[in-house]
Amino acid sequence: MCSGSDYEARFADFADERLFAYCCYCGDRRATKRTTLDHVPSRSLLDEPLPGHFPMVRVCIDCNRDQSEAETYFYAILSAVLSGSHRPEDQILPIGERVLRSDKSLRRRIFEAKNIAPDGSLIWNVDHELIGQVLTAYARGHIFLETGELALDKPARVVFKPLATMGQDERTAFLEVQNDVFPELGSRLFITLFDPQDERRQLLDANGFFVIQPNTYQYKVVLRNGQIGIRSIVRNFLATEVSW
Numbered sequence: 001m002c003s004g005s006d007y008e009a010r011f012a013d014f015a016d017e018r019l020f021a022y023c024c025y026c027g028d029r030r031a032t033k034r035t036t037l038d039h040v041p042s043r044s045l046l047d048e049p050l051p052g053h054f055p056m057v058r059v060c061i062d063c064n065r066d067q068s069e070a071e072t073y074f075y076a077i078l079s080a081v082l083s084g085s086h087r088p089e090d091q092i093l094p095i096g097e098r099v100l101r102s103d104k105s106l107r108r109r110i111f112e113a114k115n116i117a118p119d120g121s122l123i124w125n126v127d128h129e130l131i132g133q134v135l136t137a138y139a140r141g142h143i144f145l146e147t148g149e150l151a152l153d154k155p156a157r158v159v160f161k162p163l164a165t166m167g168q169d170e171r172t173a174f175l176e177v178q179n180d181v182f183p184e185l186g187s188r189l190f191i192t193l194f195d196p197q198d199e200r201r202q203l204l205d206a207n208g209f210f211v212i213q214p215n216t217y218q219y220k221v222v223l224r225n226g227q228i229g230i231r232s233i234v235r236n237f238l239a240t241e242v243s244w
């Protein structure tokens with residue numbers, strides 16, 4: 001398993017090395033800040049034991065902390081939707097049980113998000129802003145690690161929906177999207193795609209998604225129409241896209 005501190009070095013790339021001097025969330029120079037290693041996505045979304053090849057990026061402690069409220073909400077709502085319940089004891093995700101048990105106001109919030117449709121099915125009113133914030137941070141981390149680019153602007157597009165609600169054509173388009181340009185020569189993504197010896201190739205599925213852990217998290221870098229974006233599938237349930 002990758003120890004973490006050496007992730008960036010281990011999967012060496014030849015993209016502009018100066019970029020690795022920056023925090024991918026705020027763009028500040030790491031040397032001027034207290035920093036920490038951040039998993040992309042959060043390790044709480046995956047199952048134990050954690051896989052090797054778990055992307056990690058060094059970021060400001062402050063940036064890391066700023067995300068924690070949105071992330072806690074994301075764990076809770078995702079777990080509640082997957083479990084069909086707001087009750088801690090019903091949660092499928094251990095992190096969902098933990099945060100719903102310990103945070104009373106969050107538990108109330110998730111309870112109030114739950115509605116019953118006339119046909120008896122559950123409808124969840126989710127906070128798009130907070131979930132978008134989490135997905136944007138993950139996308140910034142992936143883009144930085146894969147291409148060396150900082151995606152600091154507000155994204156042009158942040159969308160997410162359950163994979164199961166997609167029609168066949170939409171699902172195919174989501175999964176099989178083709179890039180219309182190559183990643184930058186020498187970037188970590190370029191090396192994985194074009195070097196047959198690259199050990200990360202074992203993570204790629206037939207559609208070019210990096211499968212970090214089967215059924216829990218996979219992502220793909222999409223380079224298309226002059227945009228760069230990340231598509232992901234979380235817990236085999238939520239299809240997401242964030243692009244710039």
Ligand SMILES: [Zn+2]
Pocket residue numbers: 023024025026027028059060062063
């Ligand atoms: Zn920062």
